[in-house]
Ligand SMILES: [Zn+2]
């Protein structure tokens with residue numbers, strides 16, 4: 001879509017490769033680009049962006065107008081962006097068919113200008129736009145258990161910024177007017193410039209290679225966080241990962257970092273074997289090579305025990321059961337639930353048994 005990333009060379013700081021948009025921006029180690037001074041006027045910028053005009057329509061690179069940031073916002077000059085399956089879903093009208101829309105929710109850039117009241121960001125900062133904000137004070141932000149901020153939540157359903165308006169528009173074609181463009185997930189990263197609410201912006205170390213910064217802004221971080229922060233995989237654990245895309249590979253890296261000793265990757269694509277190995281995978285299963293179910297295959301690899309943790313990373317609902325059945329909980333924990341048994345003809349006893357304080361589950365035998 002005109003946003004292929006090209007490795008242009010190495011910068012001088014730390015030897016990181018510099019990856020830039022094919023449109024030819026030059027950057028190095030977090031240097032500010034075209035950065036306006038705070039006192040400078042901030043005009044609207046005309047520049048290219050990837051615009052989706054309707055469900056299943058081909059995405060077009062159009063010249064659009066990006067307004068200056070309003071209070072509490074920052075305008076970012078994007079350095080590179082990446083694609084995630086959610087962008088594909090957006091083109092199909094997910095979660096709502098809001099068109100025309102500027103796509104993209106992964107990417108990294110540099111703050112070009114800030115609106116009034118923005119304190120924690122400055123022009124020239126290397127940043128990643130995110131789609132879930134953080135106020136730092138709401139119940140969820142304070143919980144330490146979830147980052148689903150209640151004040152700055154996922155802006156998936158409006159296609160607008162926090163104040164209910166858009167900073168992006170396009171000439172309406174001869175009429176002299178401007179057609180409003182919807183944002184995507186507070187980000188719209190497939191645009192040379194984008195405006196984002198400062199609560200949805202993360203400042204990062206400029207030494208991070210740009211592709212890395214872009215890739216960790218969605219899928220990979222989801223997987224990594226699931227293993228590292230949510231499940232808190234422990235040293236010596238066994239882990240199964242169903243689906244070795246960016247999310248699944250993120251899980252592997254999170255599990256490996258946590259000290260998992262056995263990481264079993266499951267994918268119907270054999271080319272994922274090599275990728276998995278690079279992320280610490282110890283065993284690979286291609287379910288198409290066998291008539292057995294995935295859970296049976298995982299059991300086979302683990303000597304019939306199952307794994308400590310199993311992660312479903314494909315989004316295929318039918319695999320959730322396979323995922324659960326691959327874990328040790330099947331044989332160790334669920335057995336603990338069985339406290340009473342009755343024959344079918346005594347089924348009424350089951351109702352009485354269920355009232356007993358020591359009863360968890362009553363098995364009805366035939
Ligand atoms: Zn994504």
Ligand SMILES: [Zn+2]
Nearest residue numbers: 135138141149
């Ligand atoms: Zn919050």
